[in-house]
Amino acid sequence: MTTSTTTPQHDERTTREIIWDHILEMAHLGQNITRQRLMDLTGKSYHIIDDHVSRMIDVEGILRRTTDGVYELVRGPGAPRPVSITDLEDGMTLIEIGDQELRVWPRELRNIAIRLQGNAMQHSNLQLQHDVGLLAQEIQLQQAATRREMAARIKELEGKLKALEGRRVEPSPQMDLLAGAMIQ
Numbered sequence: 001m002t003t004s005t006t007t008p009q010h011d012e013r014t015t016r017e018i019i020w021d022h023i024l025e026m027a028h029l030g031q032n033i034t035r036q037r038l039m040d041l042t043g044k045s046y047h048i049i050d051d052h053v054s055r056m057i058d059v060e061g062i063l064r065r066t067t068d069g070v071y072e073l074v075r076g077p078g079a080p081r082p083v084s085i086t087d088l089e090d091g092m093t094l095i096e097i098g099d100q101e102l103r104v105w106p107r108e109l110r111n112i113a114i115r116l117q118g119n120a121m122q123h124s125n126l127q128l129q130h131d132v133g134l135l136a137q138e139i140q141l142q143q144a145a146t147r148r149e150m151a152a153r154i155k156e157l158e159g160k161l162k163a164l165e166g167r168r169v170e171p172s173p174q175m176d177l178l179a180g181a182m183i184q
Contacts (some may be wrong), residue, residue: 007094015042015052016042016052017057018042018043018044019038019042019049019052019053020056022038022041022042023038023056023063023071024072024073027072027073029122029126030126030130032070033070033071033072033073034070034071035049035053035069035070035071036069038053040085053071057071059070060073062074062075081097081098082096082097082098083095083096083097084096084131088103091105091106092104092105092106093106093109142168
């Protein structure tokens, strides 16, 4: 009887490379780069993350601290290379990225598309999250304005009510006669 054992894959990258890769990934996804998020993603301790991030800020100058535990890239991720996709007459598809060129058959293109669905969904979700955030903020601003209007209107009406209560008219004999005539 033979048993097979598999050894866990060992990440050959240095700790700095692992942290930097996660920083770039968060920047590309439009996420905030935070110490806590880096600790969660890398599994490294607070001190290790802080040591590497501090060097990236103070020595390398590639990060900047916006607030305590929150960072941003000094230079953005850079402009993406131009991408072009062309359907060729022979049934192949030409994919050009920057100065690289890739010719693929329909079956290969389908395989690529299947793998890119996750990226497209992630982008769609980020855009949806952004749009919902803008709408929520707009609704909150409208509600705050409505509350202020309502509070001002209530205050105005309360003032008018107090003024009317202060001007109570004593019953007149004519009103007594009218009230008596209505009862009969």
